[in-house]
Amino acid sequence: MSGGDVDIARTAALFADPARVRVLTALADGRALAASVLAGEAGLSAPGVSAHLAKLREAGLVEAERSGRHRFYRLRPDAVEILETLARHSPAQPVTSLRAGTRAQALRFARTCYDHLAGRLGVQVTAALVERGALVTTDGVDGTGRRPDDRLSQPLAEHPYAIGPAAPEVLGPLGLDVTAVEATRGRRPMLKFCLDWSEQRHHLAGALGAALAERFLEQGWVTRRRPGHRALRLTESGADILADRLGIRATD
Template sequence: MDGDADIAATAALFADPARVRVLLALGDGRALAASVLAAEAGLSAQGASSHLAKLLAAGLVTGERSGRHRFYRLAGDAPELLETLARFSPARPVRSLREGTRAAALRSARTCHDHVAGQLGVAITAALVSHGALATVDGDPTTARRPGDRISSQLRDHPYVLGPAAPAVFSSLGVDLEAASSARRPLLRFCLDWSEQRHHLAGALGAAVAERLLAAGWLRRRTQAHRAVLLTPAGSAALGEILGI
């Protein structure tokens, strides 16, 4: 018979700052080579390999060999676990202007696995509701956290459905709603944004929106922090015209 879950063993994996940096570098859903993760976490190749071995054994990451390199990505619910821990964790002291800029960038706009989070992600979701692309079914017309929401990144249940203006609004964004609807994963999922404590769009539709924003050049990835993304002038103009953001 198995005993209770060994939460302490899992928690110990997050007690090493360098190991956490490895996980955060994978937080946008991409697969990265060990050498890239070592550079991102400020580790030697041997140090990165040691951390990755522990994360593999715990099932928090998966590895896939391609040619001479092995690439790693977050496994299963690890992205949601990271967001949950971030919600419970105090802000790290900012010791330099660069660190402060990166922290602000993550709060402003970042990827949460494969969709947009932060202030921008929350603003997009709220605008989709106000423009009728999404509709709430619980009597609360906002994207605020509901009393029953878990303090976690992805909601088990959500109060949203596609609204009557969904085809027109998503078409104006360049998002193929029919293609997103045919994906194997759920079309509509929502996360409780850890920095904003409001809902942002996830699921197949959230991924399609993020992919479109990046492909159109409305968002671009920042080079100093993989999860942080930047709203470009063209993106600001487009989202202002289409969604009133």
């Protein structure tokens, strides 16, 4: 039958299992991972992670790609959006150890949101690009704060930004050629923005945001706190670059 009410409870139940959420979180940075790797990151057995992946694939939240003898699993972008929204509306887990507290703080400071920079660092970089004219607002509102119609922890359906006249002189010293990014972006939007769940301000996504994050990682200005983890560490050279070229005084 069609035309009935959507079964929200069935989808929501997929996010109600702590072990399954660990699987989703491990995939939240856009990587495609084998089940064996996911099992290690989520602290699950091989049969356990396979069972969770089967349910996530059935729901259309995870897609699989075969390469050689292995099958790799990737989180669909709409599932990332759901995770970010739930994180915004969920209470913080009790910190039972220094390690857990440090991990939570690290995610709030800097992390990848799919394939672009998020957290306080991502928001600061986006704000600096606006302040320096690499990006300009088109709605008459200054800055990167939340607009009245923005949905929390969601990509903006329509964003109030455009490439600014100072983009070449601001992004060039960071090693980014706006024209080259435009030429290679394919069908992906050049500019896209999310309302950051931990900062409630806009951070840059889209082709330009992905290129910027890739540049930061390639140059070692940020590094992953551990292999495969979405939390990022700002390096000393990265802090110097941000201060010198964007006027950002960021501390990890």
